Amino acid sequence: MEKKLANPAPLGLMGFGMTTILLNIHNAGFYPISAMILAMGICYGGIAQVIAGILEFKKGNTFGMTAFVSYGFFWLSLVALIVLPKIGWAEPTPHGFMAWYLVVWGIFTFFMFLGTFKSNKVLQFIFLSLTILFFMLAARDFTGNEAIGTLAGYEGIICGASAFYLAMAEVINEVYDRTVLPIG
Numbered sequence: 001m002e003k004k005l006a007n008p009a010p011l012g013l014m015g016f017g018m019t020t021i022l023l024n025i026h027n028a029g030f031y032p033i034s035a036m037i038l039a040m041g042i043c044y045g046g047i048a049q050v051i052a053g054i055l056e057f058k059k060g061n062t063f064g065m066t067a068f069v070s071y072g073f074f075w076l077s078l079v080a081l082i083v084l085p086k087i088g089w090a091e092p093t094p095h096g097f098m099a100w101y102l103v104v105w106g107i108f109t110f111f112m113f114l115g116t117f118k119s120n121k122v123l124q125f126i127f128l129s130l131t132i133l134f135f136m137l138a139a140r141d142f143t144g145n146e147a148i149g150t151l152a153g154y155e156g157i158i159c160g161a162s163a164f165y166l167a168m169a170e171v172i173n174e175v176y177d178r179t180v181l182p183i184g
């Protein structure tokens with residue numbers, strides 16, 4: 001009997017994509033942070049991506065493991081940065097410190113983007129647009145310019161939607177055993 005493993009990437013991409021879309025609808029100014037965004041950050045953006053990363057490890061995919069586990073813990077740490085001050089376990093993070101948090105994630109993402117050059121065009125777009133998003137959000141926090149944050153929100157919606165698309169392309173293309181949704 002052949003032992004074929006399922007592709008964990010669509011799970012990780014959907015965890016990233018849907019959570020990114022929802023947070024960036026907030027960043028674009030459509031609604032405030034709520035339990036919905038925090039729950040998505042913990043459960044789907046966080047835990048589901050970590051699980052996908054562990055499964056990528058089992059497949060021997062260093063890039064996928066590093067990306068999904070790292071961004072899964074990004075979401076968990078972001079939720080902690082928001083929630084810990086509200087429950088009295090930590091002081092709120094000043095905007096300048098938050099900007100540096102975003103810069104470090106932007107640098108990490110840029111290097112991950114370099115790792116996509118031998119992959120499909122949609123994955124390249126996801127990592128390029130995520131790099132831009134982190135630096136835009138850092139610029140918002142360094143400058144206090146909410147217009148940059150609003151623009152970053154729209155850019156983040158596009159980034160998340162591209163991950164959503166790639167996840168569905170991988171699922172649908174596998175189901176039909178042909179390219180239904182192209183990924184380049």
